[in-house]
Amino acid sequence: MTLGIVLVGLASSAPIAGAVEDTQPPSATGSVPPAMTKTPPVQPSVTSPVPVPQPVPPVMTKEEMQKFLAQPLIARLAIVRANRSPQVSPMWFLYEDGVLYMSTRPERAKVTHLKANPQVAVVVDVMEKPLKNKVVTLEGTAEIQTTGVKEITTKIYKKYMGEEGAASPAAQQNINTPRVILKITPKKIESLDTTH
Numbered sequence: 001m002t003l004g005i006v007l008v009g010l011a012s013s014a015p016i017a018g019a020v021e022d023t024q025p026p027s028a029t030g031s032v033p034p035a036m037t038k039t040p041p042v043q044p045s046v047t048s049p050v051p052v053p054q055p056v057p058p059v060m061t062k063e064e065m066q067k068f069l070a071q072p073l074i075a076r077l078a079i080v081r082a083n084r085s086p087q088v089s090p091m092w093f094l095y096e097d098g099v100l101y102m103s104t105r106p107e108r109a110k111v112t113h114l115k116a117n118p119q120v121a122v123v124v125d126v127m128e129k130p131l132k133n134k135v136v137t138l139e140g141t142a143e144i145q146t147t148g149v150k151e152i153t154t155k156i157y158k159k160y161m162g163e164e165g166a167a168s169p170a171a172q173q174n175i176n177t178p179r180v181i182l183k184i185t186p187k188k189i190e191s192l193d194t195t196h
Contacts, residue, residue, distance in 0.1 A: 060136070060191040068134055068191075069095040069124060072160040077102065077182075078121040079113050079142075087113065093124075094156045100138060100184040103153040111144060111180060118142045120184055128195055135192040138184065145181040152181050 060068060075093045078086055089110055094101040100122060104111065114120070118141045125135040153175050157166040165171060 058193050058196065060134070060193045064193065065136055065189075065191050066095070069093075069136060070159075071126075073124050073126060075100075075102070075122050075124045077110070078123075079110055080117045080119065081109075081113050082116055092156050092160050093122075094152060094159060098186065100140075100186065101152050101156070102182040102184070103149070103156050103179050104182060106178060106180045110182075114142045114144060114182065122184065132195045133192065134195060137190045138186040139188040140184050140186040143183040143185070145183045149179050149181050150175060153179055 072092075074090045077089045077091050079089075081087050087110065091102045091104070120140060120142045122138040123135065124137075125133060127133050154166060157171050157175055161168070161171055166175070
């Protein structure tokens, strides 16, 4: 009888197959030992990047801009069609006293569009070599002018073709063809010169 009790006692103290055996028993107070507590992961600190000051774009002086626009360069005239889509046209131009003049024929689509919406933008630019650019942009309104047309058109042709070229039969034929002047009054002018 005594042996049977001993055997039962020994069997009850053995671990049960398949049970998870704790490596550390609870403390006498019933709290979980320090080794079994879970420490929350440390979150990495996020610091805002220090803003890097941007260099001020180099601009032209008023005299430099006038000299630049006096060259026989192509201007790109941007207008808005009736369906609200953009239209860009390469144009000869004359810049005098802060106003831009262009000569065109009255039947051109751009004239029709400008009658409905006179808001325009113009860019004149040249790249001397990569990253060495001169740019002037204008935003304003265009007025269709029917007076002084031949005089202004002749000035434009002399700018691009010289005195002799403007007096040639081909140039004179264009100058004397019925035309209108687009008088563009800028509300905003910006320039950029990275050639220095």
